[in-house]
Amino acid sequence: MPETKSILFAGSDEGVKAQVSDLLNGIGGCSFTWVGESGDLLLKILDKDIDLAIIDEDLSGMAGLKLIQIIKKSRPRIPLIIISSGKSKEELAKVLEQGIYYFIIKPINGEELKEAVDSGLKL
DSSP: OOOOEEEEEEOSOHHHHHHHHHHHTTOTTEEEEEESBHHHHHHHHHHSOOSEEEEETTOBSSOHHHHHHHHHHHOTTSOEEEEEOOOOHHHHHHHHHTTOSEEEESSOOHHHHHHHHHHHHTO
């Protein structure tokens, strides 16, 4: 029996949550967990065996860049897909320096997200 992969989505925007859930609903062999605050995200990352995390940078709580640094330090093997409004090139450069797996700028392209998730789960 194939191993079930665990995907964690962190976002406080209900519209983004619904869009990501709809896009990833068709991926078989995966379990999904959703959290709406940065503190809950960190607890899940530390408490559960997560295979991939999708993080909306507009997540309520701790600033996105600091959150990414903490996750990469505590669980460096987890591929992180960051969803951002892409406000500036400087912001993008700082996030990419943290060693994230993939960066998506809103509005979310469904095929791009699916491909990033599929390839991230193969790492």
